[in-house]
Each structure stands twice: as structure tokens, then as C-alpha cells.
Amino acid sequence: MLAATAAAQPAVDPTAALLQEIIRLDTSNPPGHEGLVDELLASKLRPLGFEVTIVPTPEAGKSHMIARLKGDGSKRPVLLAAHADVVGVEREKWTVDPFGGVIKDGDVYGRGAIDFKGGMAVFARAVMQLAERKVPLARDVIFVVEADEEAAQYNTSWLAQTHWAQMDAEFALNEGGWIIAGDDRKVKYVSIATADKSSVGVIVSATGTSTHSSMPRPDNAIFALSRALAKLSTFEFPVQLTEANRKFLAVLARTSPQPLAAHYRTLLTSTDPAALAAADREVSKDPLMHAIIRNTIAPVIIDGGFRSNVIPGSADATINVRVIPGTDPKDIVSTFQRVIDDPAITVRLSNPNAGPSRVPPSPEDNPLYLALEKQAKATFGGADVTPYLFQAGTDAGAWRSRGIPVYGIYPYPITADELTRMHGNDEKVSVESLRQGTEMIFNTLVEVAAKGR
Ligand SMILES: [Zn+2]
Secondary structure, eight states: OHHHHHHHSOOOOHHHHHHHHHHTSOOBTTTOOTHHHHHHHHHHHGGGTOEEEEEEOSSTTOEEEEEEEOOOSSSOOEEEEEEOOBOOOOGGGOSSOTTSOOEETTEEESTTTTTTHHHHHHHHHHHHHHHHTTOOBSSOEEEEEESOSSSSSOSHHHHHHHHHHHHOOSEEEEEEEEEEEOTTOOEEEEEEEEEEOEEEEEEEEEEOOOEETTSOOSOOHHHHHHHHHHHHHTOOOOOOOOHHHHHHHHHHHHHSOTTHHHHHHHHHHOOOHHHHHHHHHHHTTSHHHHHHTSOEEEEEEEEEOSSTTEEOSEEEEEEEEEEOTTOOHHHHHHHHHHHHOOTTEEEEESSTTOOOOOOOOOOTTSHHHHHHHHHHHHHTTTOEEEEEEESSOOTTHHHHTTTOOEEEEEEEEEOHHHHHTTTSSSOEEEHHHHHHHHHHHHHHHHHHHBTTO
16 A cells, blocks of 8 residues: 555656755764765766775765766866765754755755755766766766865865876866746856855954053053954955956846846946945845955954953954955955054964965856856756856865866756755755756766767
8 A cells, every 4th residue: 555655656856866865964064974975876876887986085984986987088078076065054943854855845955955965966867867878978977076175174175186187177067156046936047157266364463461450551452453353344345346257247237126237237337436336235235246246354263362350462363355366365464454554453364375366267168168058048948147256165176276177056946045045944955956957967968078079
């Protein structure tokens, strides 16, 4: 009876089913335990003819997996990378088990559903379909499952030091841009990340007289640091539009409702400082937009004092600045010095040797970008496709820094509501989005890797 009922149920889409299995492996980092995902995927990929290497790290349970489906070698490999670790959860705030792989009302719920186990399931099913359908390949297809993207040290940069030959490729796909859908689930636009912002640590230090707290002096280090931070809190770096930013804003100007569309247009075309500032204020109410178009300032650690009856001689704050590619960290320091303008304050880089990122954006005339653009349009009804500056860092750096173009996408349509759940509560992705994403990535791979293309 039970079996008959089960048989009558429609089969779960294979990508959603795989995502359920991956979500059920708790890879919250720390500690990660990414090896669980490697074992699961290796058991599915090996029987399909993939050569699979699992690379252990010095930490027990933490490994990377490199799987390769061989082509005839006439072209250099295409690579797909997905991180297996996820951030932790506030379990009591979820309405379902975050590691249960629950499907409810057409959505797969669970930590990592968007970032990035959903993408991993899409990439895995796309490469598995190449093998299942015996697509003849002109190039190897490499699928890398990564450890330590969300935190810690054994990430792809670590992997690249010892296993570069197995990771070398002509171009690669990774997480990054978005397939943004409206509440009616119609796709508004597709952004493909061609560069990531990078992170600069700045230490702001105040000094004063260390003495008994019963006789305070005017040169209190904690007050001086507070004044400095207050000045930074009202300072904003100016809007700085990269080439990708300009194309992205042009798409938003076409696809957004008024008056937002007009504000995007103003940012792109106006030379009037007052109009630009007003448009910036409106656009920057969205924290993501605020971050994409400028260098951002976030105090993250504050450190000063050690007991309640002693005025400390110093106090420090660590400021995390996320910069537009090409920004010289030394310019951040001199800007902060100018804004704070106080001889009691010193500003320095947490890494004194930090220099400007010299990694150029991945080109848009690349065959992989063009194939993804074409397949995104085909899958999502002619939706606009735009390059994109990703607001955070990803592990694309291991490849981009070696001259390998990397294109970033979360390969499933998501709504603004779903996006806020990433790293939050009740993270979810729809089964239909996963199905469409798999079709898009599979067709992209056929286009760049199949023989005779
Ligand atoms: Zn991620």
C-alpha cells in the first residue's frame, strides 16, 4: 500500500533530489566536514566515468574534490567550481530543519540552498548529464568541489599551490551574479560576475595618557577613537562606476519601476553633483546597490581597555573596507587620515604590504561568457544579460589571479525575498529554478565543450 502510494507520486526533479541529499550533510564551517560532500559526489561521478581525486587537507574531514570528464584534448578544459561549506544557522529561527533537505510548496529548504549547495547540485547534474547522454567532448570538463570558502585557510588558493595542474583550465564558472525574478517569478535580468570586490583591513588607533580612572584627562584614547569613528560614520566614498557597473546600471534603468529607473539613469548620465547625490541616496537605500557602486566602510572589531579603574593608553578599531578593483589601499589610509584629521589618531593597513588588486575583470568576448549569455537568454525568455561586479570576494581569485577567466553565477532564478534568506533563515530555492538552471548550464557546457561546435 505504501509502496503503491510512493510510486504514484511524481518523481522529484533530479537536481532538487541531489540538493536534498547535499543539504542533509551538515557542512557548517567551522569546522566544515566538506569531505562528506566529496564522498557523496564521488560515488555518483565515478560510475559515470569521471576521474575523481579527493585532496585531503591537514584538517580531518576537510577535503577538496576534483572530478574530470575526459574530452579528446583538442581544446583546453572548462572548469566548474562550487564550495561545499556553508555558514552556520540560528536553528530556532528556522521553520524547518535547516539540514533536513525539506521540499515544501515547490521549494527546497536548507542551509546552502542558494549559497552554494544549490549551485553545486546544478553544476553536478549538468556535468553528469554530459556523461549520461555520452556527449562527445572536445575538452575535459572539470568539476571542483571546494572546502573553506566561507572561512579558514584550506581554500582553493591553498589547493592551487599543490594541485594547479589538475585545476588548470581555459575558463571557469563559479558563484557570483544573479538571475533575478520578480514576485511573478518572471526573470527580470541575469547578471554574470566578471570581477569581485576585494577586502582591505584598516586599523584606526588612538593614543592618550594611561592613568587612574578617578582623574580623567582630556586625552582619553577611547573618546578619541569614538570621535574618529563618528567622523567615518558620516563619510561616504564617492560613486565609482566600473565598466561592468555601467552595463549593470543600464539594465536596471531598463527593467526597474519608476522612479528607481530614473535614478539609475541619472547615475549613468548626469553631471550635476546635486542630482547625482540625490540619485545615489535613493539607489543606495538598497545595501547591495550601495556596495556595488563604491568602496564601503564597516567597523568590525573594537579593542581598548582592560579593567574598570584604568584609563587605557590606547584603543584600536579594525575597519573592513571593500574596494572597487584597482583601488590602492594606501589611498584608503590617506582618505581616512584626512576625514579623521586628529593628531591623536594613527591609521594604518592591517597588512602593510597590501597593494591594489591587479587582476583584470574576466573579458565579455570570451566563448564561455558568450555561451552563458546566449543560454540565459534562451532559458529565460530573452531576459537582459549583463556583466557584474560581485560585491564580496569569492574563491574565483585562485583562477583569475593566474589569468584564467572566471564567470560567476548563482544558476537559478531567485526573488528579492529569497535573496535576503541567503546566510539568513529559511534559505530556499525553487525546484523549478533548479530545473531551469540545470538546463541552462548543461546547454552552456554543450556549446563550449561538445565536439564539432
Ligand atoms: Zn558562496
